[in-house]
Structures are given as structure tokens and as C-alpha cells.
Amino acid sequence: MLICGIDEAGRGPLAGPVVAASVIFEDGFTIEGVTDSKMLTPFQRESLFPLIIENCLEYNIQHICNNVVDEINILKATMLAMYKCISEAETKADKYYIDGNYFQLHENYQNNINYETVVKGDSKIFAVSCASILAKVTRDMLMREFHSVYSEYDFNSNKGYGTKKHIEKIKRDQVL
Numbered sequence: 001m002l003i004c005g006i007d008e009a010g011r012g013p014l015a016g017p018v019v020a021a022s023v024i025f026e027d028g029f030t031i032e033g034v035t036d037s038k039m040l041t042p043f044q045r046e047s048l049f050p051l052i053i054e055n056c057l058e059y060n061i062q063h064i065c066n067n068v069v070d071e072i073n074i075l076k077a078t079m080l081a082m083y084k085c086i087s088e089a090e091t092k093a094d095k096y097y098i099d100g101n102y103f104q105l106h107e108n109y110q111n112n113i114n115y116e117t118v119v120k121g122d123s124k125i126f127a128v129s130c131a132s133i134l135a136k137v138t139r140d141m142l143m144r145e146f147h148s149v150y151s152e153y154d155f156n157s158n159k160g161y162g163t164k165k166h167i168e169k170i171k172r173d174q175v176l
Contacts, residue, residue: 024057031055
């Protein structure tokens with residue numbers, strides 16, 4: 001049985017994209033150390049990233065840029081990224097586990113899929129944990145790239161989340 005886990009990163013920050021990832025494994029496969037990405041250090045996540053990619057049957061990572069997030073809202077952008085992970089995959093899973101309590105397929109997606117939303121799925125289901133790691137590492141990498149252009153926002157350390165320093169910079173920019 002093929003299991004697909006899907007998760008996202010970037011629903012809470014003030015800057016940057018929302019990133020979704022899907023990972024497909026044979027049911028029962030595991031990699032030691034994999035858990036919810038929020039429970040791991042950046043070094044642990046980055047060490048697990050290539051192991052996940054090398055050992056999965058297929059993975060897909062999609063990101064929706066901040067302009068689209070602002071245009072359609074964060075929930076719709078998240079659903080779009082997750083939908084793209086599913087629809088662009090070459091391998092179809094027998095079961096899809098999606099982190100959270102809500103998911104809606106895009107209206108144009110014709111294939112019925114067997115999916116289940118799982119609250120805290122990233123800490124309960126191996127494939128979802130893997131997807132959380134792929135999404136988080138990818139988003140952090142993108143934010144480090146943004147830092148090279150917008151270093152005054154300190155994206156290297158805050159990854160776009162509303163730290164005191166980041167919020168103060170935004171307020172200063174609004175006054176100017």
C-alpha cells in the first residue's frame with residue numbers, strides 16, 4: 001500500500017511563500033529520527049532532507065509566492081500548493097494523509113482520492129512528518145535567498161516570522 005503524507009510550512013509568517021510538500025512511501029517504511037519538523041533542530045532537518053528524498057518513492061514540493069498569498073488568502077494558497085503536489089505527482093498513492101483539519105481539492109481535479117486530514121499529523125504519521133521536513137527546509141532555504149536581497153529584514157534568522165526586530169523594521173518602513 002502506498003501512503004502519501006502532505007504538509008505545509010509558512011502559514012504564520014509575515015513574509016515569504018507558503019510551501020507544501022508531499023512524500024510517498026510504502027506503508028511501514030521509516031527513517032530513524034523523523035518526526036514533526038518543529039521538534040527538530042535546523043541541522044537535524046537538513047540532515048534528514050536528503051535521506052527522505054533518497055528513500056521515498058516520490059516527492060513533490062510546491063510553493064506559492066507571497067503576492068499570490070496576498071491576492072487569494074493564505075488558506076486558498078495552501079490548498080493550491082497541496083493540490084499541485086497531488087495533481088503533478090506521477091505516482092498515485094492508495095491513501096493520502098494531510099496535516100490539519102481541513103483540505104479541499106481543486107474543483108478541476110477529476111480523480112477521486114482517498115484522503116484523511118489528521119490534526120497534528122506531522123507528529124503522528126511518518127509520511128506527513130517527512131513532508132513537514134521537506135516543506136520547512138525548502139521554505140527556510142528560500143528565506144535565506146530572500147535575505148541576500150532584503151538583509152535588513154533579517155530573514156536568515158526569523159525566516160519571515162514576526163520577531164520584534166522584523167516588526168520594528170516594518171513599522172519604520174511604513175513611516176518613511
